[in-house]
Amino acid sequence: xxxxxxxAVARGGVPVLEGVSLSLDAGEALVLxxxxxxxxxxxxxxxxxxxxxxxxxxEAAPESRVYAGHADGIKAPLTVEENLRFWARVFGTNxxxxxxxxxxxxxxxxxxxxxxxxxxxxxxxxxxxLVTGRPVWLLDEPTVxxxxxxxxxxxxxxxxxxxxxxxxxMATHIDLGLAEARIMDVTACRAAPLAVDDFDGAFL
Amino acid sequence: xxALLTRDLRLAIRAGGGFGLGLAFFLIVVVLVPFGVGxxxxxxxxxxxxxxxxxxxxxxxxxxxxxxxxxxxxxxLDLLATAPLPMEGLVSVKALAHxxxxxxxLVLAAPGLGVLLNLPGPGYGWLVLSLALGTPALSVIGTFGxxxxxxxxxxxxxxxxxxxxxYVPTLIFGAEVARRGADGLAVSTPLALLSGITxxxxxxxxxxxxxxxxxxxx
Numbered sequence: 001x002x003x004x005x006x007x008a009v010a011r012g013g014v015p016v017l018e019g020v021s022l023s024l025d026a027g028e029a030l031v032l033x034x035x036x037x038x039x040x041x042x043x044x045x046x047x048x049x050x051x052x053x054x055x056x057x058x059e060a061a062p063e064s065r066v067y068a069g070h071a072d073g074i075k076a077p078l079t080v081e082e083n084l085r086f087w088a089r090v091f092g093t094n095x096x097x098x099x100x101x102x103x104x105x106x107x108x109x110x111x112x113x114x115x116x117x118x119x120x121x122x123x124x125x126x127x128x129x130l131v132t133g134r135p136v137w138l139l140d141e142p143t144v145x146x147x148x149x150x151x152x153x154x155x156x157x158x159x160x161x162x163x164x165x166x167x168x169x170m171a172t173h174i175d176l177g178l179a180e181a182r183i184m185d186v187t188a189c190r191a192a193p194l195a196v197d198d199f200d201g202a203f204l
Numbered sequence: 205x206x207a208l209l210t211r212d213l214r215l216a217i218r219a220g221g222g223f224g225l226g227l228a229f230f231l232i233v234v235v236l237v238p239f240g241v242g243x244x245x246x247x248x249x250x251x252x253x254x255x256x257x258x259x260x261x262x263x264x265x266x267x268x269x270x271x272x273x274x275x276x277x278x279x280x281l282d283l284l285a286t287a288p289l290p291m292e293g294l295v296s297v298k299a300l301a302h303x304x305x306x307x308x309x310l311v312l313a314a315p316g317l318g319v320l321l322n323l324p325g326p327g328y329g330w331l332v333l334s335l336a337l338g339t340p341a342l343s344v345i346g347t348f349g350x351x352x353x354x355x356x357x358x359x360x361x362x363x364x365x366x367x368x369x370x371y372v373p374t375l376i377f378g379a380e381v382a383r384r385g386a387d388g389l390a391v392s393t394p395l396a397l398l399s400g401i402t403x404x405x406x407x408x409x410x411x412x413x414x415x416x417x418x419x420x421x422x
Contacts, residue, residue: 069283
């Protein structure tokens with residue numbers, strides 16, 4: 001479903017990762033590990049198509065990927081239901097009730113999103129993944145500010161998604177209890193520091 | 205895209221959305237001018253088209269930085285960029301939402317404010333027409349400026365510096381239509397040029413806005 005070959009990515013002009021190769025089939029989950037600043041977010045953004053890679057290829061079916069980053073993209077003046085319905089309409093689907101149930105947002109549906117707690121907002125952000133109807137989830141630290149119960153809800157949502165033939169690539173530090181997920185440590189792919197060329201060297 | 209438009213309009217009219225801010229600013233600027241110039245009917249009548257156009261332009265400028273800044277802050281812009289919407293469509297819808305919430309109210313309020321400035325009778329129709337034709341260009345050019353400065357802290361001032369020079373042709377021909385109309389002269393030349401500017405910006409600038417937005421999202 002998703003195949004990444006020899007990818008190199010840069011953040012702010014500085015190469016952070018190179019030679020990243022991975023592939024995801026339907027029903028598979030892959031967890032990216034690595035210390036802060038290694039480039040997990042940059043890698044996910046490059047795979048999502050938000051930034052061009054320095055080198056390498058990302059192959060996936062068109063419109064198969066959905067990205068969830070650190071920010072949830074929630075509009076505070078709109079209610080939980082309006083937020084979800086907006087994303088459903090943008091992605092051309094119409095079913096938000098499964099997503100409301102999966103993340104226990106039913107009782108919060110009419111509340112303005114600005115009045116939610118951090119964990120509830122994150123649940124709403126994750127519920128967005130379900131309404132997009134896209135098979136490949138790219139998740140950047142999805143469990144931030146979730147309590148143990150919500151992490152279990154999230155793990156169940158991932159499991160259901162995989163069982164339905166989806167795939168998930170996530171960067172996370174905590175153990176989700178997903179035994180079937182493969183783990184990939186990207187520390188080995190750390191990019192070599194930029195060589196100082198003659199022009200720059202003249203100033204050093 | 206309709207979903208995005210309805211969301212933006214809904215956000216604009218909810219609390220803190222800033223709907224009416226531009227309109228109130230326009231009102232205040234135009235009301236202040238007679239106080240500054242003094243009660244000279246003939247002078248006011250002569251400067252009225254220009255003042256109304258400058259007021260509309262500044263009011264438009266006031267809300268430009270909200271076009272993308274809020275979506276950038278809460279992460280929606282990243283998510284919209286990965287959504288099945290062409291980026292050119294996204295920026296066009298954003299410009300349309302800006303015009304509906306800012307430009308259109310200005311067009312509708314302008315005749316009322318023309319009375320305060322002693323605008324001559326024949327000028328009202330031409331004033332409304334020139335604003336109706338010109339303000340879409342202001343929104344589209346402003347969207348381009350907002351796309352250029354998205355993600356910058358305190359980008360508002362830079363946005364004004366970038367956008368105001370680009371507003372000059374629209375202002376010249378827009379105010380010219382209103383002024384000639386008020387004087388009872390032929391308006392077809394400035395009217396054609398104003399329409400040309402608007403059509404050109406609507407047709408071309410979304411591509412530029414989408415390109416700079418892609419660069420800024422990296």
